[in-house]
Amino acid sequence: MQHCFGDEQRFRKYSDARTFARLVDDGDLCQLWARCALTYSDRTAVIYDGCSLTYAELDREIASQRSALAEAGCQAGERIALLCANSLDFLRAFFAVVTLGGVAVILPPQFSAQETADCCRRMAVTKFSFDTCSRLFSGISSLL
Numbered sequence: 474m475q476h477c478f479g480d481e482q483r484f485r486k487y488s489d490a491r492t493f494a495r496l497v498d499d500g501d502l503c504q505l506w507a508r509c510a511l512t513y514s515d516r517t518a519v520i521y522d523g524c525s526l527t528y529a530e531l532d533r534e535i536a537s538q539r540s541a542l543a544e545a546g547c548q549a550g551e552r553i554a555l556l557c558a559n560s561l562d563f564l565r566a567f568f569a570v571v572t573l574g575g576v577a578v579i580l581p582p583q584f585s586a587q588e589t590a591d592c593c594r595r596m597a598v599t600k601f602s603f604d605t606c607s608r609l610f611s612g613i614s615s616l617l
Contacts, residue, residue: 503572506532521561531564538569547600549574554598556589558582566602575600 509518510532518528526534547553553575557563570577578596580589592598 506535506568506572519561519564524561526561534565535568535572538565539573542569542573542575542600542602545600547573547575550576551600552576552578552596552598553600553602554578554580554589554593554596555602556580556582557602570602 510528513527514529514532515527517525518531519526542553547570553570555563555566555570555577557566567577567579578593578598580592584592593601
């Protein structure tokens, strides 16, 4: 079984939805991430496609992407569409948006440009975050 967060023992411990819900109830997702990044800074946070990142490394990458979003004009409360495959790009983008205070609108990358534009209009998306492999980038702006 391949999973993204940490070692298999921790995955099993928190795979029960009720246990995870109790963790999130202790604060919002941003606070949960901050606690994990501080508490487990030197432990493995993600293993994906042969790449392993500690919580501290992933936190730095998220902070860098959050800064890039802010420089691009993204603000707290904005709905930001994420067009990313299930990958490290998605994790970075999702936590960057959430820790910025934005609302992550997760859209499947297999949608056509028209389907994506329709969803974005209905959900009042104001900004986009694309992964490096997105084939939709050029087709969306003309449809909105």
